[in-house]
Amino acid sequence: MMSTPRRHERVRASVTAAVAALVTLALPGCTAASDEARAPGAPDASAQASSTRAAGRAEAAPTPTPTPTPSYPLSTAPRTIPAVREHVPARGPGWKPTPDARVVVAPDDTAALSDEARLLAGELNIGYGAAAAPRAGDVQLSLDAGAGGGPESYTLDVKDGRVRINGPDQAGVFYGTRTLKQAVKSAGSAPEGTVRDAPAKPQRGLNLDIARKPFTADWIEDRLREMADLKLNQLGLHFSDDQAFRIQSDTHPEIVSTPHLTKAQVREINALASRLHITVVPEIDSPGHLGAVLRAHPDLQLRDTQGRAVKGAVDISNPASAKLVDELLREYIPLFPGGAWHLGADEYQALVYRDPQASFPQLARAAQQRYGPSARVQDLATGWLNDRADVVRPSGKALKAWNDGFFAGGVTSAAKDIQVEYWTGKENGARPPLEYLREGRKLVNLNDEFLYYVLGEPNQFTYPTGKRIYEQWTPLVLRGTTPVPASYGPQILGGRLAVWSDLSGAQTQAQVAAGIQAPLAALSQKVWDARTPQLPWSEFKALADRL
Numbered sequence: 001m002m003s004t005p006r007r008h009e010r011v012r013a014s015v016t017a018a019v020a021a022l023v024t025l026a027l028p029g030c031t032a033a034s035d036e037a038r039a040p041g042a043p044d045a046s047a048q049a050s051s052t053r054a055a056g057r058a059e060a061a062p063t064p065t066p067t068p069t070p071s072y073p074l075s076t077a078p079r080t081i082p083a084v085r086e087h088v089p090a091r092g093p094g095w096k097p098t099p100d101a102r103v104v105v106a107p108d109d110t111a112a113l114s115d116e117a118r119l120l121a122g123e124l125n126i127g128y129g130a131a132a133a134p135r136a137g138d139v140q141l142s143l144d145a146g147a148g149g150g151p152e153s154y155t156l157d158v159k160d161g162r163v164r165i166n167g168p169d170q171a172g173v174f175y176g177t178r179t180l181k182q183a184v185k186s187a188g189s190a191p192e193g194t195v196r197d198a199p200a201k202p203q204r205g206l207n208l209d210i211a212r213k214p215f216t217a218d219w220i221e222d223r224l225r226e227m228a229d230l231k232l233n234q235l236g237l238h239f240s241d242d243q244a245f246r247i248q249s250d251t252h253p254e255i256v257s258t259p260h261l262t263k264a265q266v267r268e269i270n271a272l273a274s275r276l277h278i279t280v281v282p283e284i285d286s287p288g289h290l291g292a293v294l295r296a297h298p299d300l301q302l303r304d305t306q307g308r309a310v311k312g313a314v315d316i317s318n319p320a321s322a323k324l325v326d327e328l329l330r331e332y333i334p335l336f337p338g339g340a341w342h343l344g345a346d347e348y349q350a351l352v353y354r355d356p357q358a359s360f361p362q363l364a365r366a367a368q369q370r371y372g373p374s375a376r377v378q379d380l381a382t383g384w385l386n387d388r389a390d391v392v393r394p395s396g397k398a399l400k401a402w403n404d405g406f407f408a409g410g411v412t413s414a415a416k417d418i419q420v421e422y423w424t425g426k427e428n429g430a431r432p433p434l435e436y437l438r439e440g441r442k443l444v445n446l447n448d449e450f451l452y453y454v455l456g457e458p459n460q461f462t463y464p465t466g467k468r469i470y471e472q473w474t475p476l477v478l479r480g481t482t483p484v485p486a487s488y489g490p491q492i493l494g495g496r497l498a499v500w501s502d503l504s505g506a507q508t509q510a511q512v513a514a515g516i517q518a519p520l521a522a523l524s525q526k527v528w529d530a531r532t533p534q535l536p537w538s539e540f541k542a543l544a545d546r547l
Contacts, residue, residue, distance in 0.1 A: 075191035078183035079543055081521050082231060082528035083535070084197045092192030095158045097184065098137050102129035106142035112170055113141045115275050120177040124184060139163040139180065141173050152233070153198035156180060158190050171277040172198075175231050182229065182547055201475055203444055203494030204527040205234030205278070206520060210261070211241035211292070213455065213501030217265040219509045221272050226517075228276035229547070230524035235273060236342060236496055238283045242291025242312040243504075251331045252324065254296040266335055273338070281400065282336045285344030286325050287316045287384050297324065302350060304359045310349045316384045317366035329391045340398040343418070345385045345405025347427065351378060371411050378407040386415050393417075400444070404430045416441070419493065424448050425479040433478035437488045445475050445495035451523070453516055456503025464497070466518030466544075467537045474530050494527050518544060 075094065077087035103121040105113045110131045120139065121128040134140040140162065147155065147168045154167035154176035165176035179197065183190040206227060208215065224235065239246045244257035247266060261269075273280050291312040294301050300321045302313040314321040333341070350360050356377040357364040367380040389399050399418045404427040406414050420436050423446040436443055445451070450473040454461040475492045476483035484492075497519055499512060507515065521544040525533055533540065 072192070075193045078179060078191055078195065079186040080179050080182040081540070081544055081547060082525040083533065084179060084195045085529050086196040087191075088194040088196070089191075090159070090193040092159065093161070094189045094191045095137075095139075095161065095163050096189035097124045097126050100127075101137040101139070102127040102132065102135075103139045103141065104129040104132045104134050106140065107131040109141065109143045112143060113173055116170065116174045116177055117141055119275075120181065123181050134162060134164075136161045139165065141177070142166045143170070143173060144168060149196065149198050151202070153196075154179075156190075156195040156197070158192050158194075163190060171233070174228075174277050178229055178231055185547055186543060199231065199528050200530045201492070201494035201527045203234050203496070204524065205232045205236065205494075205496045206516070207236035207238065207446065207496045207498035209238045209241070209499055209501045210246050211239050211501070212243045213504035214244070214246055214257075214259045215509060215512075217261060217269060219513070220269055222513070224269070224273050224276055224278055226520070227278060230521060231528055232520070232524055233277055234279050234281060234340075234494075234496060236281045236283060236498070238285065238342075240284050240292060241289045245292040247332070247335075249328065249331060251327045252293075252296070255293045257292060263335060270335075270337060279338035279340055280336055281338060281340040281342050282332060283342035283344055283400075284325065284328055284332065285342075285346065286388065287314050287321070287381065288312050288346065288348040289344060290314050290325075293324065300324065302360070302363075304353070305361065312347075313349050315362070316348075316380055317362045322384070322387060325388065326391050329388065333392060333395050333397075339396070340400060341392045341395070342400040342421070343385060343388050343392070343405075344402065345381075346402035346423075347404065348381050351381060375411050379410045379412050381405070382407055382410060382412050382414055385418070386412075389415050389418055403433075403436065403443075406431070406436065406441075408435065419444055421446055422478050423452070423498070433484055434488075437484060437491055440491070442491050442493055443478060444493050445478050446498050447473070447478055447480075447495075448498075449480055450477065451495060451497050451519075452500060453497065453512075453519065454500045454502050455512070456506035458502050463515060464519045466520075466522035466541065469519055470522035470525065470533065470537050470540060474526055476530075489530075495523060497523050 070093070072091040072093060074091055075089045077084055103117045103126065105117050114130070118128050129138065142164070144166050145168050147166055149168060151169055152171045152175060154165060154172040156176045156179055157164040163180060165173055165180065167173040167176060175197065179195060180190055206223060208220070227235065245255045246257060246260045248260060248262045249256050270280050289312045294314065300314045300318060302310045302315040304310065350356050350363060353359040360377060363377045363380055367375040367377055370383060371379045385401055385405055392399060400421050401414065401418050403420050403422040404424065406420060408431060420441050420443045422433050422436070422443045424430055425432060433443060450464055450469055452461055453464055457463060472481065474483060475495050476486060476489060478484055478492070497516060499516060518541065525540070535543070
């Protein structure tokens with residue numbers, strides 16, 4: 001028969017345990033302590049109870065203090081420029097760089113993505129693990145051609161203390177690393193969840209006139225890095241004009257100005273651009289804007305019936321003019337390995353005369369000899385453009401020309417594969433953008449109303465502002481302030497901000513860099529996602545300043 005004191009001891013122990021259990025269940029967000037949650041060196045609860053009973057103690061063993069399970073709010077999209085197009089929120093701590101974190105690459109993708117991985121590791125001040133197996137805290141980059149989402153798209157997953165960036169091509173994975181870099185810089189960490197992102201337009205960038213203002217190689221490379229972080233992928237390089245010719249030439253050294261870029265410097269610029277997934281698009285403008293060439297070759301100068309020289313214009317009826325320009329094209333095509341070439345074709349001043357046929361009878365005769373008795377000078381200019389396109393086309397590069405180099409109503413027309421770089425509706429012969437679109441042509445937007453940064457603000461130009469681009473411009477606004485119908489959107493390939501050095505001394509290089517910073521950020525938002533931005537300008541500008 002059990003004695004009374006021992007029975008009382010068992011009752012007290014049962015009551016104490018029951019009370020402790022009720023307290024545990026009442027604590028929100030808490031669970032019973034596990035082996036992992038116990039403080040280092042704490043004894044096992046069952047062993048402690050057995051020891052107590054063996055010692056005949058009257059009190060039951062105390063229940064270990066419950067350890068809270070972390071509770072996280074639903075995440076929000078990372079703050080980046082341009083903003084990500086889609087973010088699937090999740091609950092979790094997100095990801096931030098730690099001393100043990102690394103950037104690693106899926107084993108099959110090491111050769112393709114090692115540049116992107118090393119760059120990101122350096123920017124985040126973490127290690128680079130090459131093809132090492134990912135572990136907690138790491139960032140893994142990988143390619144998946146079947147991932148979907150289209151060119152330059154990517155998926156960024158933050159889960160289980162890791163980041164995974166995947167895309168169908170190297171550019172997409174690279175843009176995923178830009179998103180991660182900006183997220184960490186803007187908030188200190190990348191939020192939990194999944195980003196799915198892709199550009200609205202395939203061509204996004206900056207156009208730079210280095211002919212009239214000799215920007216240094218270092219300055220150009222700094223702009224490439226700035227562009228890359230904004231997911232911009234195209235740098236137009238206008239390096240010949242009336243004022244100067246700014247790249248070393250082996251075939252015609254007599255035309256090169258001082259200072260100029262050496263070919264070695266150009267190769268370094270192109271190499272950096274390639275690593276940053278930016279295409280450098282060179283432009284040798286012709287048959288106008290060739291004043292620097294004409295100073296060394298005055299025999300090619302176009303003159304009217306009065307013997308007056310036409311500024312910057314070569315005589316396109318003279319076969320020697322075509323020979324010289326084609327020699328330059330063939331020299332520079334291999335120097336620029338990117339996939340596009342700009343042929344210029346704008347502002348051929350013979351065509352601003354009231355009667356080009358009467359003012360330039362040699363051009364009129366050449367046009368009729370080539371295209372028949374009803375041909376005009378504009379047809380000869382169109383033939384010049386097509387002939388230069390024939391020189392470049394075998395390289396496989398996409399071909400571009402300014403919109404005022406395309407003419408209507410002639411007996412011949414510009415080749416259909418030449419993209420229209422639409423900048424103005426103000427020049428003689430320029431046509432509204434709808435005329436080009438209705439012909440089925442593809443256009444790139446360089447609207448001089450919004451996207452022209454002209455040094456010194458001559459000819460009623462004013463410096464563009466980021467606010468105006470952000471709030472009023474879209475890729476559909478090709479001329480003035482009125483958009484074309486949205487149904488033509490697929491024909492509009494994108495847009496570039498253009499720096500023109502008309503009054504080259506009006507700003508220093510540093511002032512130009514500062515002046516284009518906000519417009520370039522605003523442009524990057526609108527060509528990445530043409531929808532109305534979610535952030536008001538003030539918040540967007542504050543984010544741009546922080547990044």
